[in-house]
Amino acid sequence: MQNNLSTILKSVSKPGRYTGGEYGQIIKDKNKIKCRFAFCFPDTYEIGMSNLGVRLLYGALNSEPEIWCERVYAPWTDMEEQMRAHNIPLWAHESKDCIKNFDIVAFSLQYELCYTTAINMIDLAGLPVFAKDRDDNMPIILGGGPCAYNAEPVADFFDIFSIGEGEEALVELSRLYIKMKSEGTYTKAYFLREASHIKGFYVPSLYDVEYNEDGTIARFEPKYEDVPKKVEKRIIADLNKSYFPTKPIMPFIEVVHDRIMLETFRGCIRGCRFCQAGMVFRPVREKNADTLNCQAREIFKNTGYTEISLTSLSISDYSCLHEATDKLLAWTNPNKINLSLPSLRADSFTRELMNKVSSIRQSGLTFAPEAGTQRLRDAINKNLYEKDLMNAVRLAFEGGKSQVKLYFMNGLPTETYEDIEGIAELAKRVVDEYYQIPSRPKKPVSVTVSVSCFVPKPHTPFQWEPQNSLEELCDKQKYLAEKIVDRKIRYNWHEAKVSRLEAVFSKGDRRLSKAIALAQQKGMRFDAWDEYFDYDKWMQVFEECGIDPSFYANRRMGYDEILPWDVIDIGVSKQFMVRESKRAYENQTTPNCKEKCSACGANKLGGDLTWCPKMK
């Protein structure tokens, strides 16, 4: 197989995607391994290698002597063609062995539009795509990542889902597998039943779902008494003690995030009502500055990277930010290492912070006001004031920047055309601000307005919301284009058709599986890539399957309705979600976790909590 692989590499684009052999990859002696684990990323190597979560889990699993975890990426279409033509099944990066014979095959499901690619990878491995068609001799196929918080659209393909943070849970699952195999008690059914008792694992085949005539869910219950009614997500209690990879794999080819990625904290204090990450990663747990600094030094020594990026959902909310950056800068500056702080909030952007981040090479800054008026920013609980944004851009302009990028969303709940016009006006005021600064750079200002479409997400206060129709979204995009007249403002908008499909799968249920299977059969994959996204073909697939996409994307769900994702407990209570949803319609903000606890309920999950009151 190795030989064949080597030959076909000559005829594909970017062969460096498939070679493996990177410094830092983990090779183990197959004979000493009791669990071969394939960690699949349903997108290209360049994107998969940039995912910190995957790197973390790769390292955590490989710290176990009996487990060998390898990486698998989706082959690009030219490679797939060659593989199918020459009967080369999907292989793992490190050993080049076919993953068909592995014990556990896990998929990181990062966004809804990767579903066809994931299913296609199962097919490329030579395995049946539907879970019910795979027998005791085939690997257990597991899904995890953000999409697992509503895994229903892909529930028929996966045997099991890992809910929440996986570094401890996946090791426990593998140990159960090893134990059953060595005792000789393993059958797929028995393993899955036992696995459903481990906290954080959801086995969709162990639940019955019944529907009402109107298409809503009538009943969603476990088939057996010992199977939990609700699956509570897993969290890592203490980030200072938990595993963090300090010897990452060094890709040869350029990947999207080719730098040291240093995780600072999990969770977000803000509670923006549209944001899924802000809800599902609760409660907030921080790493202290010393842990961070030690890890950074270790990674630098092991990689030779010359850029460090501090990652989080909102870096300026990190309570040790100043202490940590001081500690880091003491050695990063002399070593010519750049420090970057993505995800900066405009209201915490200070001169001191700007001077610290060595953004010499960046000529611009990015902020995300999300909405054009204060009213709408309040309704979505962004908790950002125009004066804060103006203050931030002024500081940036005074500091020599001439480019600012502003992120907004169209189609947010309660949005009016006045709010859309507000985006154009806000951008104009940013332009005007620039020309009022005597010390501004000697070049024209460039303000980029980037507008995406709101996608209602499960486990958020906006989970019941309908998405605007495609026509509404397009009308709104056109309206904004007419309102932006200043040539110093560049306007980008997100393809509404893509967002609509995202909404369908975000809020979807089990009945969507057949559409995804049909789409894969029709050759659809890489839906998140412009060159392969085909909306009309998707609509055709839905029609053939008798599915109405509007039922999922454009219907307001009732507070008392059984939601497809109710089986998953993220720790945040439904009462809190309802409360937040109602407050949005009253344009009422909710204080952030640091100011005042709003009793979302996530503190019941425990852990080394930074802001939450401890449960007794």
Place this chain on the structure above:
Amino acid sequence: MVPQNEIMQIRIKFKKYGSLMYISHLDLARTMQRIIVRAGIDIWYTEGFNPQPKIVFAVPLPVGVESECEYMDIKLNSFMDCEEIRQRLNANFPDEMEVIDVYVPEQKLKNITYIDYELLISSKAIDDNSPEQIEKLFSNDIFVTKRSKGTEKQVNVKEYINSLKATLIGKDLQIRAVICSGSDKNLNPELLIEAIKTNTRILNGSPLEELYSIKRKEMLDLSLNIFR
């Protein structure tokens, strides 16, 4: 700033083989910067707005070609023993790369004139007459289409060949060719394969049954001595 005379010039000769033949020159350059930094070698950085560790490579290696004789030159800010450098680099190299030698340069990189290539071909169409056929093929004018950046050009391969010898090794055909590979005159060895494909029957079947590999054996100067 370190005075110029204290900057130490170092030449590193290394191998790159196996699946790493698919790693392009640009990717190798970026990888090498990181290897040197993590090896703790006190490399000299370029001056200016965006300082970069200064590494100069000899004749870039085409994708799909292995090598036993790659060269790169670096400058050091402070003295380090050559053996120490060799060990540190090898400890930080990926599996399919290896340092062969570290020394103070004796010649200039531009003195490289030829590269001695080894081509290995395995195919059912190879027989006892194949070596003679190949040697004859390349002793005459032989034009091949060279494609680069969307343009096509006819190249007479013969003009680039200093010497060429073909032999049978078991059932496989081995070709050793010394071809022009300097900054003035340079030929991609894939064009030799192209010439064989278009003018013989040796490589005309299924790509999975007929295999070929290309490897750089040595870089040579004008007098055909091994480059130092």
